[in-house]
Amino acid sequence: MAARLFRLRLALLGSEFRGSFVRGLRTTLLLLVAAAAAVALALVPEWLARNAAERAVIDVIVGCTVLCVVFLVPFFDNRQNLETKQFASYPASPSSIALSLLVTSWVSWPFLLLLVWLVSLGILRPEWSEPGWIAPCALGLAGILALCGVRVMSGLSKLIAGPRFAGALRTTGAVLLVAFLPLAVFAGATALGSNGGAAMEEAAQLLSWTPFGAPFAALNSAAAGDMSAALVYLGILGGTIVFLIAVWIPIAWVSNERIDRPGQRGIARNELGWFERFSARPAQVIAARQLTYWARDPRYRVALFAIPIAPIFMLVAFWIAGADLTALALVPLPVILLLLGWSQHNDVAMDSTAIWEHVSSGIRGRADRAGRLAPVLMLGIPLALVGSSITVTVLGDWRVLPAVIGLNIAVLLVGSGVSSLFSVMMPYPATRPGDSPFVQPQWAGSGSGASQTLSMLLALVLVAPAAWFSVMAIINVELVENIWALFFGIGYGALILVLGTLIGGWIFDRSGPELVAVTQVFD
Structure with missing residues (x-):
């Protein structure tokens, strides 16, 4: 041989x-x-x-x-x-x-x-x-x-x-x-x-x-x-x-x-975009559809372009106030990741024309919640890794890299978990598919203010423990504290994400018809 x-x-x-x-x-x-x-x-x-x-x-x-x-x-x-x-x-x-x-x-x-x-x-x-x-x-x-x-x-x-x-x-x-x-x-x-x-x-x-x-x-x-x-x-x-x-x-x-599972005959595998890269399971099909939305729907593109603007204004304000620019290197990326995760807090309303398919087909709520997180996580995790290395380079101390990574991933996962909960708990009117992304529909009822405020406050409160450990590890530069901040940030963020997905899925299962009714009112 x-x-x-x-x-x-x-x-x-x-x-x-x-x-x-x-x-x-x-x-x-x-x-x-x-x-x-x-x-x-x-x-x-x-x-x-x-x-x-x-x-x-x-x-x-x-x-x-x-x-x-x-x-x-x-x-x-x-x-x-x-x-x-x-x-x-x-x-x-x-x-x-x-x-x-x-x-x-x-x-x-x-x-x-x-x-x-x-x-x-x-x-x-x-x-x-x-x-x-x-x-x-x-x-x-x-x-x-x-x-x-x-x-x-x-x-x-x-x-x-x-x-x-x-x-x-x-x-x-x-x-x-x-x-x-x-x-x-x-x-x-x-x-x-x-x-x-x-x-x-x-x-x-x-x-x-x-x-x-x-x-x-x-x-x-x-x-x-x-x-x-x-x-x-x-x-x-x-x-x-x-x-x-x-x-x-x-x-x-x-x-x-080992024998690989053969592909199903008669199913088209070409020219299907993201659907070619995911298996025929509820959560993964929803993930493929969400990724297609993010690539083609101008409503999502406008939101993505707007996310980096907030950290820029924050940095300019701090710079005018005389803050140290080196220390401010820690600010932009967590803010961007928090806004990226939080941007999904009204995703059910954004997907109002298709939410009835999930309810009528009996898809479990946790599959719906998990599938909708795919674009944020696939974009946010690489951004957290790349941005953390750039942040550490600006700070000038590579020893704090574990704590910075732990902080950024925790912010992303916590924001995503909170959004997974609020998008089914407090949906509000959103721009309809095909309309201008700058048009906001009118609806008699609870508006966007309560949902946006409560979801952002809850995300800030929940991210505080991970931010505390990471900041302490960055101030007191020791290997053990930085490794602890890394594992705590990832583990804590994953816990919040799982809880948000499961609780949001439970709410989806219990209030699916109501969600369809609400979205059809302002669709």
């Missing part, structure tokens, strides 16, 4: 050059540029370090970062990776297929480029040559760790997401990448500053005890004459490899024997 896979991988390597002379030339140039970039990456510590000690610190940080990227990327994008299910028809056991895939995974262009980087490190670091076995052992184990990590993360991703949600997973990875780019820029600027040496040494010591930083820490310890520490680091690395191999075998076994 391994020999067949080896020949297949060689054929895949050669297929990159087939097709035309121009394609082969382009592929050759791209590979040469990528190999040059790998060598340049190995030269970066030489350019930045002034002595061997600084170079050792940079080697650990850069090496750990590279191996982390190699480990995480296959979870979000594994379209080019072979999987065990593709060889299920072969007369071989799942364990044999799994081991063959693992053994032959090095025959791929990404791993060969990684190998160029590792070999360049071994050549460009003469201090790693004593004792003679340490560099080949540590760098070889680093390569094996990368192979095992790619196999495990790719297999795990295919089991969790499958082909149906692979696009959503790639989108999530892109959002996370964008979210942490400002943080990476800030960390690089801090490291290159006058006081960055101590922070880099502390980070390198911490990363040395991870499997990704252990091979480079082992090489540096051996170069310094501390062989006992080097052996400990190699033990961490070897133990992680054994663990990954032990995890990969059952993942491959389950993947090989």
Whole structure:
């Protein structure tokens, strides 16, 4: 089995050059540029370090970062990776297929480029040559760790997401990448500053005890004459490899024997927009319809354009009053997320022409409530992650990132939970579909003032505990308090969201006909 896979991988390597002379030339140039970039990456510590000690610190940080990227990327994008299910028809056991895939995974262009980087490190670091076995052992184990990590993360991703949600997973990875780019820029600027040496040494010591930083820490310890520490680091690395191999075998076994649910025949899957990306379940169908509304209905677009205006006016007012602009960096994003979550507090009235479908078809209230939250959460969570990293960059202290993320996600989830409750408890007249978004209908009865005021006050009251913990963690910068603020903010916000969804669903079930009657009055 391994020999067949080896020949297949060689054929895949050669297929990159087939097709035309121009394609082969382009592929050759791209590979040469990528190999040059790998060598340049190995030269970066030489350019930045002034002595061997600084170079050792940079080697650990850069090496750990590279191996982390190699480990995480296959979870979000594994379209080019072979999987065990593709060889299920072969007369071989799942364990044999799994081991063959693992053994032959090095025959791929990404791993060969990684190998160029590792070999360049071994050549460009003469201090790693004593004792003679340490560099080949540590760098070889680093390569094996990368192979095992790619196999495990790719297999795990295919089991969790499958082909149906692979696009959503790639989108999530892109959002996370964008979210942490400002943080990476800030960390690089801090490291290159006058006081960055101590922070880099502390980070390198911490990363040395991870499997990704252990091979480079082992090489540096051996170069310094501390062989006992080097052996400990190699033990961490070897133990992680054994663990990954032990995890990969059952993942491959389950993947090989698992049968995906076939798609229903006769159902159109193309040109349906968001409905193609959600399954045929009540909450998910409602989510797809709401996302379509947000993309096409001018009423929602006007609300989205208006949300960022309020924080701008607040910042201008604080700036005129003489407030510190750096501290004000914490203000805009929570306000935007609160307004984004709160904007759904009258969504039943906005959807007045279709609410009767939910009631007449017997859809449970919690499915209606959960489906309507999809646009806010799909827009708000990436915004919270990206905005939190930008906020921390402006603040100038990356240590408060957990507390800032906890605060922003809590504000979003609390606002969404309160809106899920009030949209069925106190609906008021809204602009009808097709009308100008700036026209407000008239209706004799309780207007919008009470619903808007009470929902906003309740959201502010409920978000206060999470805001308190986060602000205290930001003022008293300690790792434990920031981690606590992160988990408390996410957990507390999720609790309020679930309660708002369940209570709102219960009200929807009990007062569905009344909701239809109310919406038809002012429709």
